[in-house]
Amino acid sequence: MITRRSFLSHTAVFTAAASLGSTLPFVAQAANPALALHGPPVGPSVVLSYIANKGLLSDFTEKVDFSVYKSPDVLRAGFVSGDWKLAGTPSYVAANLANKGLPVKMLNIMTWGMLYVLSYDGSVKSPADLAGEKIGMFFRNDMPDLVFGRVMQQNGLTEGKDYSLHYVSTPFEALQLLLSGRIKHCVLPEPAATAGMVKGKKMGKSIHRSIDLASEWASVTGGEGRFPMAGMMVHEDLLNAQPELIEGFHKACVTGTEWVKANPKEAAAVASESITLPAPVIAKSIPHTHLTAERAKDIQAELEQFYSILAEKNPSIIGGKLPNADFYL
Incomplete structure (x- = not known):
């Protein structure tokens, strides 16, 4: 349990x-x-x-x-x-x-890298699909926040203008917001992402592993999809x-x-x-x-x-x- x-x-x-x-x-x-x-x-x-x-x-x-x-x-x-x-x-x-x-x-x-965007929306496949959306984020101005923000920036999206972040203190709180339906998307590390998807399924909720931020890092560096x-x-x-x-x-x-x-x-x-x-x-x-x-x-x-x-x-x-x-x- x-x-x-x-x-x-x-x-x-x-x-x-x-x-x-x-x-x-x-x-x-x-x-x-x-x-x-x-x-x-x-x-x-x-x-x-x-x-x-x-x-x-x-x-x-x-x-x-x-x-x-x-x-x-x-x-x-x-x-x-x-x-x-x-x-x-x-x-x-x-x-x-x-x-x-x-x-x-x-x-x-x-x-x-083991950071992911989870979403209820199965059509979300790329950072561009998060335009106009609110995303749950933990650890403001720390590594996960900085990685996500840089990926979004590379895709032409600016926080506060093209999307918004709902900051919380921990991955657990971000997941709780997602599971409660208060947000549709959130950034989570492993194994929180996997544990959250398992828990969501038990609750009858369909949560998707929508974006792998390691793969998206290639757009930032021009190199491999990893950090x-x-x-x-x-x-x-x-x-x-x-x-x-x-x-x-x-x-x-x-x-x-x-x-x-x-x-x-x-x-x-x-x-x-x-x-x-x-x-x-x-x-x-x-x-x-x-x-x-x-x-x-x-x-x-x-x-x-x-x-x-x-x-x-x-x-x-x-x-x-x-x-x-x-x-x-």
């Missing part, structure tokens, strides 16, 4: 500016070394759960303590304190923390102490990502032990999460482009400037 409390924590966290959490530190003991791995209750954590539970890091550490964060405020505290060493993060959060002087690096990108939404952040202390573990971890991300995409039902069963959403919802969400495992240094130009576009309207979202070149591992 998806309660309001669990739904809120499982959908808002990953796209919040400080949206990650847990409290287990990295432990380096000669007799029993362990790695604390932190992840959000969505998307890439399905891969992290597989890595932790199937022993993909057994050559580097005897134990992986994987924990799913609940609080949107814990990420910064964990890394500022030095207790956290390896965690999933929205990519812009890592840039922001690095620009504030924290010794963190971006290891990789694990999703090429580097989130990945893994590593603290320099762990990187310097065990560089071979970090290399091994990235390779495990590659292996784990391919397995999860090929085996969504089995992956969901494993992940549901850590992510407290029903396994069927997790499984249905996986194909829409655009999972990947790309080294940050290999897509540095794409990350910098994404950061620059976000900063056009809100420079503070990345800490006012692009990170230094050594930020990208």
Whole structure:
């Protein structure tokens, strides 16, 4: 059963500016070394759960303590304190923390975007179809809002003139507005989008996954239909102490990502032990999460482009400037 409390924590966290959490530190003991791995209750954590539970890091550490964060405020505290060493993060959060002087690096990108427009109107297929409409939006002036606004701008649509936004605090609130019929369209991340469609169907409502904002990003950049939404952040202390573990971890991300995409039902069963959403919802969400495992240094130009576009309207979202070149591992 998806309660309001669990739904809120499982959908808002990953796209919040400080949206990650847990409290287990990295432990380096000669007799029993362990790695604390932190992840959000969505998307890439399905891969992290597989890595932790199937022993993909057994050559580097005897134990992986994987924990799913609940609080949107814990990420910064964990890394500022030095207790956290390896965690999933929205990519812009890592840039922001690095620009504030924290010794963190971006290891990789694990999703090429998981934001969608849901609608009752089956004829809505493109941004142009939202002209004259009101759309539910969460996290004003944060990444989801900035991505959607830039896509609409690229399609010749201006907020306040060609369409309007109904701002709410969380994805859960946006979905509640949609399910209640107070709005016809809203922007949601995964797995909120999938969970919302499942819930709508149970209520006898037909809700469509109308627009994939990752695909629409191609109109903004002239490149591929994707944006580097989130990945893994590593603290320099762990990187310097065990560089071979970090290399091994990235390779495990590659292996784990391919397995999860090929085996969504089995992956969901494993992940549901850590992510407290029903396994069927997790499984249905996986194909829409655009999972990947790309080294940050290999897509540095794409990350910098994404950061620059976000900063056009809100420079503070990345800490006012692009990170230094050594930020990208």
